[in-house]
Amino acid sequence: MNSILPTRRLFGPGPTNPYPEATVALGHPLLGHLDPEFIARLDRTCEGLRQVWGTTNARTLPLSGTGSLGMEAAFVNTVKPGDVVVIAVNGLFGERMCDVAARCGAEVVRVDHEYGTPVDADRVADAHPSPAIIAAVHAETSTGVRSDIRALGEIKGDALLITDAVTSIAGSELRADDWGIDVGYAGTQKCLGVAPGLAPFTISDRAFERRNTTPQSWYVDLGLLGGYVGEASGGRTYHHTAPVAMIASLEAALERVLAEGLENAWARHQAAGDALQAGLQSMGLELFAAEGHRLAQLTTVKVPDGTDSAKVRSYLLDHYDLEIGGGVGQYAATVWRIGLMGPNAHPASVTLILGALEDAIKNA
Amino acid sequence: MNSILPTRRLFGPGPTNPYPEATVALGHPLLGHLDPEFIARLDRTCEGLRQVWGTTNARTLPLSGTGSLGMEAAFVNTVKPGDVVVIAVNGLFGERMCDVAARCGAEVVRVDHEYGTPVDADRVADAHPSPAIIAAVHAETSTGVRSDIRALGEIKGDALLITDAVTSIAGSELRADDWGIDVGYAGTQKCLGVAPGLAPFTISDRAFERRNTTPQSWYVDLGLLGGYVGEASGGRTYHHTAPVAMIASLEAALERVLAEGLENAWARHQAAGDALQAGLQSMGLELFAAEGHRLAQLTTVKVPDGTDSAKVRSYLLDHYDLEIGGGVGQYAATVWRIGLMGPNAHPASVTLILGALEDAIKNA
Numbered sequence: 029m030n031s032i033l034p035t036r037r038l039f040g041p042g043p044t045n046p047y048p049e050a051t052v053a054l055g056h057p058l059l060g061h062l063d064p065e066f067i068a069r070l071d072r073t074c075e076g077l078r079q080v081w082g083t084t085n086a087r088t089l090p091l092s093g094t095g096s097l098g099m100e101a102a103f104v105n106t107v108k109p110g111d112v113v114v115i116a117v118n119g120l121f122g123e124r125m126c127d128v129a130a131r132c133g134a135e136v137v138r139v140d141h142e143y144g145t146p147v148d149a150d151r152v153a154d155a156h157p158s159p160a161i162i163a164a165v166h167a168e169t170s171t172g173v174r175s176d177i178r179a180l181g182e183i184k185g186d187a188l189l190i191t192d193a194v195t196s197i198a199g200s201e202l203r204a205d206d207w208g209i210d211v212g213y214a215g216t217q218k219c220l221g222v223a224p225g226l227a228p229f230t231i232s233d234r235a236f237e238r239r240n241t242t243p244q245s246w247y248v249d250l251g252l253l254g255g256y257v258g259e260a261s262g263g264r265t266y267h268h269t270a271p272v273a274m275i276a277s278l279e280a281a282l283e284r285v286l287a288e289g290l291e292n293a294w295a296r297h298q299a300a301g302d303a304l305q306a307g308l309q310s311m312g313l314e315l316f317a318a319e320g321h322r323l324a325q326l327t328t329v330k331v332p333d334g335t336d337s338a339k340v341r342s343y344l345l346d347h348y349d350l351e352i353g354g355g356v357g358q359y360a361a362t363v364w365r366i367g368l369m370g371p372n373a374h375p376a377s378v379t380l381i382l383g384a385l386e387d388a389i390k391n392a
Numbered sequence: 393m394n395s396i397l398p399t400r401r402l403f404g405p406g407p408t409n410p411y412p413e414a415t416v417a418l419g420h421p422l423l424g425h426l427d428p429e430f431i432a433r434l435d436r437t438c439e440g441l442r443q444v445w446g447t448t449n450a451r452t453l454p455l456s457g458t459g460s461l462g463m464e465a466a467f468v469n470t471v472k473p474g475d476v477v478v479i480a481v482n483g484l485f486g487e488r489m490c491d492v493a494a495r496c497g498a499e500v501v502r503v504d505h506e507y508g509t510p511v512d513a514d515r516v517a518d519a520h521p522s523p524a525i526i527a528a529v530h531a532e533t534s535t536g537v538r539s540d541i542r543a544l545g546e547i548k549g550d551a552l553l554i555t556d557a558v559t560s561i562a563g564s565e566l567r568a569d570d571w572g573i574d575v576g577y578a579g580t581q582k583c584l585g586v587a588p589g590l591a592p593f594t595i596s597d598r599a600f601e602r603r604n605t606t607p608q609s610w611y612v613d614l615g616l617l618g619g620y621v622g623e624a625s626g627g628r629t630y631h632h633t634a635p636v637a638m639i640a641s642l643e644a645a646l647e648r649v650l651a652e653g654l655e656n657a658w659a660r661h662q663a664a665g666d667a668l669q670a671g672l673q674s675m676g677l678e679l680f681a682a683e684g685h686r687l688a689q690l691t692t693v694k695v696p697d698g699t700d701s702a703k704v705r706s707y708l709l710d711h712y713d714l715e716i717g718g719g720v721g722q723y724a725a726t727v728w729r730i731g732l733m734g735p736n737a738h739p740a741s742v743t744l745i746l747g748a749l750e751d752a753i754k755n756a
Contacts, residue, residue, distance in 0.1 A: 034429055035421040043422055043636060054418035054637060057399040058407055058587055060715045065398055092589070093457040093611065096632040100611045128610045217633060223422055225456070225589055225635035244608045246492045247457065247464045268460040269581060271589035272407060273418060274638065351424045 036345075037372075039381055040353035041169050041326055042195070043217035043224050044369040046281065050222045053280035054273055061270040067258070069279055070270065074257060076282030080220070080290060081193075081212060081230045082203035089257045090278055091213070091227040091248060092271050095194040098213025098227030099128055101248035102163075102190045105231070105239045106211060109133030111160035114187070116147040118175065119168035120356045121192055129163070132244065143171050143359065144328070146321040149179035159187045167196035169218075170356040172317040172328030172365065174200060181208025188235050194218060197228060198285050199297040199325040199369060210235040216274075219297060219325055221370025222281045225274045281370075293373075298324040300373040304366065307382040316355075316363050325373065327366045328355070335389055337361045343392035348384045400709075401736070403745055404717035405533050405690055406559070407581035407588050408733040410645065414586045417644035418637055425634040431622070433643055434634065438621055440646030444584070444654060445557075445576060445594045446567035453621045454642055455577075455591040455612060456635050459558040462577025462591030463492055465612035466527075466554045469595070469603045470575060473497030475524035478551070480511040482539065483532035484720045485556055493527070496608065507535050507723065508692070510685040513543035523551045531560035533582075534720040536681040536692030536729065538564060545572025552599050558582060561592060562649050563661040563689040563733060574599040580638075583661060583689055585734025586645045589638045645734075657737075662688040664737040668730065671746040680719075680727050689737065691730045692719070699753055701725045707756035712748045 038045045059066040070089075078088045091098055103125070107113060113134040115125045118141035126136050139155045141147060147164050162184050166177050177191050188210040196202050199219025204212050210232045217224035231239075231250060243249050247268065255265030285293050301324025305315060308329050316328035331337045337354055338361070344350045355363030368377050402409045423430040434453075442452045455461055467489070471477060477498040479489050482505035490500050503519045505511060511528050526548050530541050541555050552574040560566050563583025568576050574596045581588035595603075595614060607613050611632065619629030649657050665688025669679060672693050680692035695701045701718055702725070708714045719727030732741050 033420055034423070034427075036423055036427065038422060038424055040424050040426075042633060043424060045422060051419055051422075055415055056397055058402060058409060059398070059400060060402055060404055060407060061588065062404075062717075063398075063400065063709070063715060093461065094632050094635060097457065097461075097611050100609060104609075124610070131606065131608050131610055215633070223635065223637035224425065224633045225638055242495065244495050245464060246488070246495055247461050268458050269406060269579065269588045271458060271587065271638075273587035273641075274589055274635075277637075345427070351427060353426075 034349055037348065037350040037380065039366055039368065039372060039377065040351045041365045041367050042215070042369065044221060044367060044372050046223055047221035047284050047371050049284045050277045050281040053276040056276060059272055061272055062264065062266070066272055067264060070257065070275060073275055073279045073282065076279065076286060077228045077230070079286055080198050080282065081228070083205045083230050085230045085232055087236055087250060087254065088230040089253065090275060091229045092268060093227055094224050095213060095215030095227050097248065098229050099125065099192060100245065101229060101250070102211045102213050103129045103132050104243045104245045104248060105250045106161060106188055106190070106235060107132035107134045108240060110135060112137060112156050113161040113163060114139060114152060114155045114159040116152050116164040117141065118145060118147055118171065118173060119143055119165060120170035121165045121168060125163050144173060144316050145318045146173050147175035147180070149176065149183050152180060153183040161190060162187045163190035165192040166202065167193070167200060167323050167326065169195045169326060172323050172326045173321050174323050177209065178207040184208060188238065195323065195326055198290070198293055200323065201294055204230055216278055219369045220278070220281050220285065222278050223274070225271065226278055297368065297373040300368040300375065300378055301325055301327060303375065303378045304368060304381065307378060311382065311386060325367060325369045329364050329366065331362050331364060332389065336392065337364065339392040340388045343388040344384055350381070350384055398713055401712065401714040401744065403730055403732065403736060403741065404715045405729045405731050406579065406733065408585060408731060408736050410587055411585035411648050411735050413648045414641045414645040417640040420640060423636055425636050426628065426630070430636055431628060434621065434639060437639055437643045437646065440643065440650060441592045441594070443650055444562050444646065445592070447569045447594050449594045449596055451600055451614060451618065452594040453617065454639060455593045456632060457591055458588050459577060459579030459591050461612065462593050463489065463556060464609065465593060465614070466575045466577050467493045467496050468607045468609045468612060469614045470525060470552055470554070470599060471496035471498045472604060474499060476501060476520050477525040477527060478503060478516060478519045478523040480516050480528040481505065482509060482511055482535065482537060483507055483529060484534035485529045485532060489527050508537060508680050509682045510537050511539035511544070513540065513547050516544060517547040525554060526551045527554040529556040530566065531557065531564060531687050531690065533559045533690060536687050536690045537685050538687050541573065542571040548572060552602065559687065559690055562654070562657055564687065565658055568594055580642055583733045584642070584645050584649065586642050587638070589635065590642055661732065661737040664732040664739065664742055665689055665691060667739065667742045668732060668745065671742060675746065675750060689731060689733045693728050693730065695726050695728060696753065700756065701728065703756040704752045707752040708748055714745070714748055
C-alpha cells in the first residue's frame with residue numbers, strides 16, 4: 029500500500045465519490061447474511077430501491093455484482109433461444125446489450141443511431157412487427173445522451189421492455205411502472221452515490237411470468253433469487269452469501285437520497301449539469317450530445333482542436349487530484365466525459381471543474 | 393437504520409468478522425476504476441491472490457461477485473455442450489456444481505459420497521474413462537469436511553480439474569499449481585477475512601487455451617476479463633467497472649495475511665479448530681465430519697438429542713451477539729456449523745464459544 033492515499037475528486041463517468049453516509053456504513057460491524065438484522069436491512073434496501081425505480085414490483089433487489097451483471101440478468105432471464113430482441117444502439121452500452129443478448133440465443137435486431145443522439149421510438153417500432161423484447165439505454169454513459177423510455181413503453185405492444193438505468197437512477201426522472209419498463213437494471217456508483225459492486229434490479233410480474241425457468245445462469249436465476257429476498261412463503265432461503273457490507277452502504281445512501289427527496293435529487297443533478305454545460309460553452313467548448321437530450325449528470329464535451337486529451341486528464345489528476353473521463357471507442361481522444369453525480373452534483377464541483385479545466389487546457 | 397447497531401461475533405460458516413485492516417480500507421477515499429493508483433492496487437491484489445492460491449497463473453484475479461459467481465465462471469468458461477463433467481458430491485456445494493454445469497450443457501456424471509465424508513479419488517477416477525472436466529470442493533462448507541485435492545490432480549489424466557476453495561483459501565494448505573488445479577475459485581468472507589462480494593479466481597494456461605471463446609456469460613468471459621487485468625499488450629481495457637472499495641479491502645487483508653505468513657495463518661486456523669473440537673468433545677458433544685478429514689476453520693457438531701437447534705442459535709444471538717450456523721438440507725436442525733476464520737481463528741474465540749454454547753444448551 030502507498031503511504032499516502034490520494035483523495036480523488038471523481039468527476040468521471042463513475043464511480044463518483046460516495047455520500048458520506050455510504051462510506052461510514054461500510055465501516056460498521058458486519059452482520060451475517062442470515063442475521064435477522066441483516067434480513068431487515070435487505071428488506072429496507074429493496075423498499076428504497078422500489079422508490080428510486082418508481083415501481084411496486086415485488087422483485088426489486090440489489091444483485092450481487094456490478095451494473096453489467098444487471099444487464100446479463102435482464103437478458104439471461106427473459107430471452108429464449110430464437111427470440112427476436114430489438115435493441116436500440118446509440119452508444120457502448122447498447123452495443124453491449126447486443127453481445128449479451130446474442131449469447132442468450134436471441135435473434136438480435138439492431139436499430140443503430142448516431143452516437144450522441146437519442147433513441148428514436150418510431151424507428152424502434154418499425155424494426156420488427158412482433159419482437160419478444162425491446163431494449164434500450166435510458167442514460168448512455170458513453171455519449172451523455174438521455175433517451176425517452178416512456179415513448180418506448182408506448183410502442184412496445186406485447187414485447188417486454190428492458191431498460192438500462194445505470195446512470196439515470198436517482199439522478200434523472202425515472203418511473204419504471206408509469207413508463208412500462210418490464211425489466212430494469214442499474215448501478216450504485218453513479219447518482220446513488222455508493223461504491224461500485226451492486227446492481228439495483230427490478231422485474232415486473234408480467235416479465236417474471238414469461239421468464240426462463242432454468243436460465244443459463246445459476247447466479248442470477250431470478251426464480252432462485254426469489255427465496256433470497258424472502259419471496260418464498262416459507263421465509264428466506266439461502267441462495268448465495270449476500271455482499272453484506274455493500275448492501276449496508278446502499279441502504280445508507282438510499283436513506284439519504286430519500287430524505288432529500290427523489291425529485292429534489294433529480295433537480296440538484298439537473299442544476300449542476302446545467303451550470304457545468306453553460307460554463308463549458310462560455311469557455312468556448314462544444315458539447316457532444318444533441319441539444320435537448322443531454323444528461324445533466326454526465327456531460328460530454330469535445331476536446332478542442334490541438335489539445336491532447338490524455339495530457340489534460342493527467343494534468344487534472346496530478347495537479348488537482350481530479351478525475352474526468354475520456355471518450356469511448358472512436359471518440360476516445362476527442363471527447364471528455366464529466367460526471368456530476370451523487371454528492372458531486374453540487375455548485376462547488378462546477379466551479380472547481382471549470383477552473384481546473386481552463387488551467388489544464390492552457391498549461392497541460 | 394436502527395439506532396443501535398449490533399456488534400456480532402460471526403462464528404458461523406461465513407461471513408466472518410473481517411480483519412481490521414480490511415474494514416479500514418473500505419472507508420478510504422475511493423479511486424476511479426481506471427485511475428493509475430487503482431490499477432497498481434489491482435495488480436498488487438492479483439499478485440497477493442497468486443500467493444494464497446499457490447500459483448503462478450497469469451490469470452488470477454478477484455471476480456466482481458461472490459464465491460458462487462466464481463463457480464459459475466469456472467464452468468461457463470470451460471464446459472462445452474456435451475462435455476462429460478465428473479463431479480464429486482459430498483455436500484451442498486458439490487450439488488450446486490452439478491446444477492451449474494448442467495446449465496452449461498454438460499453431461500454431468502455425479503459421484504455421490506455420504507455427507508460428512510471426504511471425496512474418494514479412486515471412485516472419481518472410476519466414474520468415467522475420459523472426462524473433459526473433474527470437479528470437487530476442497531473444503532465443504534456444508535459439512536465441515538476437507539478433501540484431498542492433490543489426489544484428484546494425480547488421477548485427472550487429460551481432464552481439467554476445477555476446485556472450489558471458498559472455505560479453504562488462506563485457512564488450509566492450498567497449492568493450486570503443485571496439486572494440479574486448473575481452475576479454482578474462492579470467496580473473501582471466510583479465512584481471507586474480508587466482507588463477502590469478491591471471488592478470487594485462478595485459471596491455468598492449459599485451461600484457458602481450452603476455454604469457450606464466446607461463453608454464455610459476458611460478465612465472466614475470461615477472454616474479455618484478460619483486458620481488465622491488463623493482459624492485453626495495449627494495456628488495460630475497460631470491461632466492467634471494478635468494485636473498487638471491495639478490492640481495496642481485499643488488498644489490505646492480503647497484505648495482512650502475507651505479513652503473518654501463509655503457513656502461519658494455516659497453523660493458526662488449525663490450532664483454533666483443534667482446540668474447539670477438543671473442547672466440544674469434552675462437553676460430550678459429537679462431531680459430524682469424519683475423523684481425519686475435519687476442517688479446522690469450520691467445525692460441524694451434532695445437536696444433542698432433546699436440544700432445539702434454533703432456540704440455541706437465537707439464545708446465542710440474543711445473549712452473546714454471537715452467530716453460529718445451522719446445518720444444511722436434511723441436517724438443518726441436527727447439526728451446527730461453527731466457523732473460526734480470519735481474525736476469529738484465535739484462542740479467545742474458542743473460549744468464548746465453548747462457554748456460551750454450554751450456557752445456551754442448558755438455558756435456551
